[in-house]
Structure formats: C-alpha cells, structure tokens
Amino acid sequence: MAEERLQHGTLSDELGFLLARANSVSLAAGNEALAPHGLRGRSYSVLAVVADGARPTQRELADFLRLDPSQIVAIVDDLEGRRLVQRRQDAADRRARIIVATAEGERVFAAARESALAAERTAHPGFADEDRASAIALLRTLAFPEP
Amino acid sequence: MAEERLQHGTLSDELGFLLARANSVSLAAGNEALAPHGLRGRSYSVLAVVADGARPTQRELADFLRLDPSQIVAIVDDLEGRRLVQRRQDAADRRARIIVATAEGERVFAAARESALAAERTAHPGFADEDRASAIALLRTLAFPEP
C-alpha cells in the first residue's frame, strides 16, 4: 500500500501533520459513535463540560473549547431545544448566561460517553492502557500550551 | 481564568478532545505562518509529500492525508495553477496522475517548512526537544492506527 511508502517522508516529523491526521481518525470514529445519541464532537464537548457540573458561562465554554462565542450560541440553542441543557442568568453579572445540564442531559451524556470511549479504543488499537496516561499528559501540554 | 477550572473535568481525559484542541492550536499557528507563502495546512501537506520526491498519485495523496479525492483535485488545481506542481501521466496506468514538484515548488516548500517548524515551536512552548522524538512516535501510533 502507498501509505507505508509515504509514511517515511518529511511530513511524518511534523507535529502539525500528525495532530491533524490523528484528529481526523479520532473525529471520524467519534462522530460515528455519537450519532445514535444525536450528538457530534462539538455538541458532545459542550454537554460534557456542562454535565460535569462546571456551570460555565458561554464565554468560558468558547475559550475552553476554542470555539467562537457565536458557535456556542448555535450549539447551546440546539441542546436547549432538546431539553438537554438550560440557560440560567448569572446573579453576579446579568450579561452572562450560565449553562447547566438537565437530568435528561446528564443521562444522554453518560450514555454518549460510553460510546465515545469505546470508539476511542477501537479507533486507536495498539494503544496500550499503560501508554494512555503518559499520552494524555503529553497531549495536555500540546492542547493547553503555557503562554 | 476559567480555563484552569474547566481543565480538571472529564473531557480532559478523552483523547478525542485533547487531539481536537491540540490540533486547533497547531492549525491556527500553522495557517498564520503559512499565509505569507500562499499556503494553508492542506496545500502545504500536499506540497510537502510531492516536494519529497515521493511521486504519489492523487489517490495516494488522498489516502495518506485523509482527504477526499475530490479535495485533492481542488488543491492540485490551485498548486498547478501557481506552477508549484505538475500532473504527469502514469505510464503504467493511464487513469492515474502522478504529482511532481517544480523547482519553484521545491523552493516555496523549503521556505514554508522553515516557517512551519518555527511556528510549531512557538505554538507549543514548554515542549522540550528531548520530548519531541517520543511525542512524534506516540502521535504516529495515533495518526496511523494499525488495522
């Protein structure tokens, strides 16, 4: 197969390319696993933060997930329309909306998370459990670079 | 800042989320660095494979970069229009087009690669050189999962 021949080129030494390809593999598997729950990668991420009880504002979600605030509006509109999350007024700052999960939102998230983690394992076989912790630590340094 | 508080949630244990965020950080820095060369992440990747002398067909590029064949058409059209690559007939299979770099394409790639690697370093500070080799190895297993 051609892939093997091309794998030894200069691109395979670039973080950017490897991250893009690994993300593509992961996202394809993730979207497929999340579809039965009516979610995609982005809406799953929003629901995950909210179901965690973090009570984030939309702005905090945008910063954390690296999505534009206007994208958060659309995602929260969708999730709210399906009664999975609610917008609450922030008592301290009346401009801000705090997003919380409904009981149904927590149930959907718990089921979706099972599917997502299973998909992660099948999408990345040969990725041993003992590697996982160090891999997560490494990816955190790439995902949250220190200024 | 809110980011620190949210960083301890369940999402930060998921490969998919960390890959998506790391890729977002990397891509933003990469696109900015490549813009002066008239390239973006995807066209840079195509040019990189071709400038390597790999002589891939468009189908091989699609598989390797995980882009749809129709996307390769558009990217090669763009690069060919700017005289950075050429389409060649494959003598063995007249359906296939082999993509090769022009001398100008090799020059543009060499300059772009300098910018891309520099951007990689600034986008991911605290990512020590001694870590890099093992990180690359790890990301390869995520980017090219064994079937």
Add this chain to the structure above:
DNA sequence: TATTGTTATACTCTATAACTATA
C-alpha cells in the same frame, strides 16, 4: 470604554453522489 451574548455573512472544510475514462 470594555465585555457577553447574539445575529449575520462569507469562507473553508467535509461528505456524497454521479460521471468519464480506463483497468
């Protein structure tokens, strides 16, 4: 003045299907 959420818009990327020419 600056920030939060919102609306609007344009552009890029992704996914699919169909067509042609070759195998």
Add this chain to the structure above:
DNA sequence: TATAGTTATAGAGTATAACAATA
C-alpha cells in the same frame, strides 16, 4: 465490475464584524 480522476452540491466548521444589554 472496479478504480482514478473529475464535477457538482449540500452540510458542517471557521472567521469576522456589528449590535444591544450590561459592566
């Protein structure tokens, strides 16, 4: 029948600017 490249189209994701309410 199947594959390589191409065209077309729709949907998802990204980026920017402007606005009202509030700080």
